[in-house]
Amino acid sequence: MTSDSTVTRFAPSPTGYLHFGHVRSALEGWRAARGAGGRFLLRLEDIDQTRCRDEYTAAILEDLDWLGLSWDGPVRKQSEHLDDYRRALERLQAMEVIYPCFCTRREIRDEIARAGGAPHALPGLPYPGTCRGLDSRQRAQKQRAGIDFALRLDLARALALTGAVEWVEEEEDGPHRKLADPAPFGDVVLARKDVPASYHLAVTVDDAIQRVTLVTRGEDLATATHVHRILQALHLPTPRYRHHDLVTDAAGRRLSKRDRALTIRSMRESGIGPPEIITRATFTGGGDDPSAARIRSNLNRAGDEDLLRHPGIPGRPAAEGRVARQNRGSPD
Numbered sequence: 239m240t241s242d243s244t245v246t247r248f249a250p251s252p253t254g255y256l257h258f259g260h261v262r263s264a265l266e267g268w269r270a271a272r273g274a275g276g277r278f279l280l281r282l283e284d285i286d287q288t289r290c291r292d293e294y295t296a297a298i299l300e301d302l303d304w305l306g307l308s309w310d311g312p313v314r315k316q317s318e319h320l321d322d323y324r325r326a327l328e329r330l331q332a333m334e335v336i337y338p339c340f341c342t343r344r345e346i347r348d349e350i351a352r353a354g355g356a357p358h359a360l361p362g363l364p365y366p367g368t369c370r371g372l373d374s375r376q377r378a379q380k381q382r383a384g385i386d387f388a389l390r391l392d393l394a395r396a397l398a399l400t401g402a403v404e405w406v407e408e409e410e411d412g413p414h415r416k417l418a419d420p421a422p423f424g425d426v427v428l429a430r431k432d433v434p435a436s437y438h439l440a441v442t443v444d445d446a447i448q449r450v451t452l453v454t455r456g457e458d459l460a461t462a463t464h465v466h467r468i469l470q471a472l473h474l475p476t477p478r479y480r481h482h483d484l485v486t487d488a489a490g491r492r493l494s495k496r497d498r499a500l501t502i503r504s505m506r507e508s509g510i511g512p513p514e515i516i517t518r519a520t521f522t523g524g525g526d527d528p529s530a531a532r533i534r535s536n537l538n539r540a541g542d543e544d545l546l547r548h549p550g551i552p553g554r555p556a557a558e559g560r561v562a563r564q565n566r567g568s569p570d
């Protein structure tokens with residue numbers, strides 16, 4: 239975390255206004271980069287054009303700027319780089335670790351049910367592998383018939399090439415090695431006709447192209463890292479990771495993106511300034527007592543008063559409230 243070559247990024251989707259919950263993510267990346275004299279990049283995950291809107295893009299940039307979270311260099315919009323994802327798929331194709339899947343969503347559901355699985359037991363139960371065994375003649379036949387297909391990662395083949403894969407998780411008490419276990423994901427979709435690059439493909443390709451060295455993102459995305467590490471081990475460089483806790487409400491529930499009162503726009507309109515938003519995003523939730531008293535006591539700690547006066551140059555959050563995180567999750 240002290241290298242001057244640290245590169246981090248914040249990568250929202252312009253499907254709505256910047257939300258209070260986003261601010262912690264942006265802050266994590268921003269602080270890690272600024273603290274190391276590195277670069278903080280901004281990327282817009284706008285591949286799904288049916289859900290993204292230009293007005294949200296403009297609003298996200300404006301709100302980040304208003305908060306004082308400046309970024310370096312041009313903004314990368316995924317929708318302008320579809321060739322990069324196509325090239326990545328070609329590389330994976332040449333390695334024979336992807337295959338076309340002609341199943342409809344309903345067919346996949348039925349297949350899982352027949353195999354005795356419970357489709358609702360897990361979000362995203364792994365694909366049962368129906369199309370993995372098709373030979374080239376069968377594939378060509380289906381493609382000629384004009385059946386839509388998705389491209390899936392052949393996880394078993396990929397693992398045969400990569401072997402065991404780890405990543406470095408930057409925690410409060412230093413780096414920890416984590417072993418990637420992608421099996422629960424199975425053969426994930428990397429591309430579809432209507433979505434030329436899935437999240438897994440796009441985010442790993444983008445991090446490589448943007449030379450991101452430290453991926454900072456919410457702990458809700460930590461499970462995806464198991465898959466991302468396999469893709470990186472196949473054909474991309476490996477960043478370090480820091481999965482941060484999420485901003486939660488007083489009951490410990492994750493904030494709803496649909497809560498309009500918690501968009502940065504609304505907070506701004508109701509007279510809340512950048513220093514208070516930055517402070518709240520730093521200290522609220524994540525298993526800590528989110529009460530105002532807690533926030534105040536944190537602010538009384540030496541140095542943290544600066545957060546209120548200089549939203550542009552906050553330091554790392556005080557360590558005390560984060561002890562719980564040190565005590566969980568690391569296998570070593």
Ligand SMILES: [Zn+2]
Nearest residue numbers: 339340341369
């Ligand atoms: Zn299939």
